[in-house]
Amino acid sequence: MLIVDNLVKSYGTAARGRRRRGAGDGGAARVHAVGGASFDVRDGELFTLLGPSGCGKTTTLRSVAGLEHPDGGRITLSDRVLFDATRRVNVPANRRALGMVFQSYAIWPHMTVARNVSFPLDILPHGRRPGRREIDERVARLLEVTELAAYASRPATKLSGGQQQRLALARALVIQPELLLLDEPLSNLDAKLRESMRFELKRLQRELGLTAVYVTHDQSEALVMSSRIAVMNGGGIEQIGSPREIYTRPATKFVAEFIGTSNFVAGVVRTVDGAEVCVDTPDGRVVCRAGMGGTAPGAGSGVLLSIRPEAVEIGTAPPAEAVNRWSGEVLTRAYLGDAVDHVVRVGEREMRIRSNPTRSIEPGTAVHLTVDPAKVTLVPAG
Amino acid sequence: MTVTTDLPAKPAAPVPALEGPSRLRRLLSPRILVVGAAVAVVGFLAVVPLGYLLHDTFVGDHGLSLNAFRRAYGGNTQAGRMMLDSLEFAVGAAAFALVVGSVLAYLQVRTDLPFKGLLFAASLVPLIVPGILYAAAWIFLGDPSIGLVNTLVLHPLLGTSPVDVYTVWGMIWVQGLHLAPVAFLLMVAAFRGMDPSLEESAAMSGAARRTILRRITVPLMRPALISAALLMFVQSLESFEVPGLLGLQNNIYVFTSRIYFVLRSYPIDYGSAGAYAVGLLAIAVAGVLLSTWLQRGRSFQTVTGKAFRPQPVALGRARPWVGAAVLLYFLVTVVLPVAVLVYASLLKTYSTPSAKALRGMSLHNYATVLHLPLAATALKNSLVLGVGAATVVMALTAVVSWVVVRTQAPGRRLLDLLAFTPIVIPGLVLGLALAFVYLRVPLPIYGTLFILLISYCTRYLPYGMRYASAAMTQMSKELEESAIVFGASWWQTFRRVLVPLASSGLIAGWIYILVVSFRELSSTILLYSPGTEVLSVLIWEQFENGQLTTLAALGVCMVLILVVLVLFAQRLGARTGIESDTAN
Secondary structure, three states, X not given: OEEEEEEEEEOOOOOXXXXXXXXXXXXXXXXXXXXXXXXXXXXXXXXXEEOOOOOOHHXXXXXXXXXXXXXXXXXXXXXEEEEEOOOOEEOOHHHOOOEEEOOOOOOXXXXXXXXXXXXXXXXXXXXXXXXXXXXXXXXXXXXXXOOOHHHOOOEHHHOOHHHHHHHHHHHHHOOOOOOEEEEOOOOOOOHHHHHHHHHHHXXXXXXXXXXXXXXXXXXXXXXXXXXXXXXXXXXXXXXXXXXXXXXXXXXXXXXXXXXXXXXXXXXXXXXXXXXXXXXXXXXXXXXXXXXXXXXXXOOOOEEEEEEOHHHEEXXXXXXXXXXXXXXXXXXXXXXXXXXXXXXXXXXXXEEXXXXXXXXXXXXXXXXXXXXOHHHEEEEEOO | OXXXXXXXXXXXXXXXXXXXXXXXXXXXXXXXXXXHHHHHHHHHHHHHHHHHHHHHHHEEOOEEOOHXXXXXXXXXXXXXHHHHHHHHHHHHHHHHHHHHHHHHHHHHHHEOOXXXXXXXXXXXXHHHOOHXXXXXXXXXXXXXXXXXXXXXXXXXXXXXXOOOOOOHXXXXXXXXXXXXXXXXXXXXXXXXXXXXXXXHHHHHOOOOHHHHHHHHHHHHHHHHHHHHHHHHHXXXXXXXXXXXXXXXXXXXXXXXXXXXXXXXXXXXXXXXXXXXXXXXXXXXXXXXXXXXXXXXXXXOOOEOXXXXXXXXXXXXXXXXXXXXXXXXXXXXXXXXXXHHHHHHHXXXXXXXXXXXXXXXXXXXXXXXXXXXXXXXXXXXXHHHHHHHHXXXXXXXXXXXXXXXXXXXXXXXXXXXXXXXXXXXXXXXXXXXHHHXXXXXXXXXXXXXXHHHHHHHHHHHHHHHHHHHHHHHHHOOHHHHHHHHHOOOOHHHHHHHHHHHHHHHHHHHHHHHHHHHHHHOXXXXXXXXXXXXXXXXXXXXXXXXXXXXXXXXXXXXXXXXXXXXXXXXXXXXXXHXXXXXXXXX
């Protein structure tokens, strides 16, 4: 439905137009904010742009909204061309008819709750503006859906954070936009509320059948909410896939590092037998059956093994299984409440292992580690 | 989810065909028209008078020449003396105001000073008591023969009357005291914006309080100090009231009073007045360049917009003494001048308080003021000009500050500079320049209220700009972007989101300009004609006619009007401030 093709946005002078948040994107003075991003968003899905600050995700979203003027590429929504650099098309933001929830919510403090929601309808030109009664009905219906009906005539500033967030959503939906844009909508909420709003947003999106582009730097938020995720880094897209694909089969080292944590082991591919790849590492041969996020490696090529901490079994007794085993010594352990982390020295390296909180092994103890070949992923080296 | 019914289908193909008409329509859009008009007006206000001034000064009857400068500065004009006095007065008053204002600001923000409210009350003085009245009040206090400080305090004690306000030092004292509250407010803002943890970490590193002050606080305050110093310097340089009332008595001339003198003698030599004006302008510009040079390479931002609540420094045993000093300051800067004005306004002829003088007190002067044939005209003109200038300037700066703060438009820096330029143009220079313009341009503007309106709008453009751009900067950009995303055009966004959100800042600026317009004298004095007198001109005329007690009565009335306006402004500010914490 939304197709973004080879989007490019660069800034002549560094970090002028993109002082979005103090701590955020301003730091990096790269010339390219977005350098050739392409993706498409399907009808009814919640598509997430995920990445660290400065990766270009917000610039990409703002280009779709029409708030930034890209330097190259093409953006189309259904059969409408929103932006096309080669044909010099750039539909102004106020003609794109999209819905958007801003990071700060951007609730207008000089209007009531209801006026905030009705604003996008109030300002339509005479011919296209619905009658007063219809506007009121649509506003009331949205306030009902977002559970704000009781506050309709209150000044918008009198709402709590979560209520302001829902108000911003109601306002974004009142013109029934084809596409909803969400710019880190949960980042201003406290941790507890953020968690519950994740499900709330997801429920509304599903029930109303919305197509949405969602920007966040929070990987767990992205995993919970998204239909598909595009992981961005340095102005480009590293990988696009479902949350499960992104997590279990990261295509690059960056993705494996950014989503969750990983132990990386460098090695050289020995043999490739269908889905089973044997890799030689300094600490022995590792069999990998999970495959690779990207293209399959040939024998003799250098790769990185990515092993999630929770994929590794730790024990003091020698395991029966013969493949993928290491022995080492516990360096430190950390109790996390719902899990225990052990850091184990294996040869020259350290490996992080996450296990059930009942397991706790004294530092200094010799241990054996094993990992299921199906849980070892390969990513391109470097 | 395909609700595209109320959207016109926009197929991809016929886009090139849309280009022609849409470009024309884009040029005629409200955004381009409004912004273009605002930019044109600002450029006109800032550039045209200066252009005429330079042209008329440098171009004589026989082409380009420096004759005007020869007449103004050469021979026995004693121009050297005048320039030295000007500089001594401006530098002295600026330094005095800056030291007093900064010390008071530090005490106010950082210590457990008693009577903190008094300092803020004192800071309203320059708004409420115009310079011309302040100078007049100090004549009543510091005149060598009739001044109360001499007759009541020093003469009985010492047998002499050493205080003489009609000297350069007297002028520095009056101007400095009048400006100190401005320095105080600027420095209070700077101290509030400084993160106290910068000082606390120095204390944790073992630095004593004096070392912290010298090594941390003052260097961090340096940018604020320099900009405050520049403002004080330029305002002293362009002051006409104080040198006019105090200096002329002893033939002490500064640039402004010299220009006035030249224009009041016959035949009028516009060329040499222009030459003095250009000289004054050059010194002001030199001040700007010097402060820019001093600020070079200092881009660290320790002073953020955030307001901190630092732990106040305990003054300890010094507290009662410092408190007494603050009381004395309040007494000298506020109570004495205002009280002496009220006292003088009740007398027939000014004299030292005595049983006889007290018996003779009456409201006679107020009756005279009411029966002045010009009083009603002057009040009406002042109101019309104040409201007019405030409205025009705020409407203009709302648009211009939006362009400067919110767009990436090329030339917005130049626009910002243009709107700021009038702050270094002394009022008298502007008056002269406008006279040059409208004596030549065949428009029926010279001698009308309209030329005064143009002058006021130009003079207060920088102040309006400051209020408007502060309001625009404080507003989150997303509030505006969201309106655009939801389909609002530029004009709708401006009218329905930007202006309402910036309203408290815009209203504050409006009232400020209204108040300062009331006391404007230095450009008015060259531009008014019969029928367009304003209140400050009326006061000046009383001074020239030697009617000091009528002047006092008129002054008291003016102070009352300004008190009402300022109180009203604060009420309004308080009310609009509650509505939205984003825009206060």
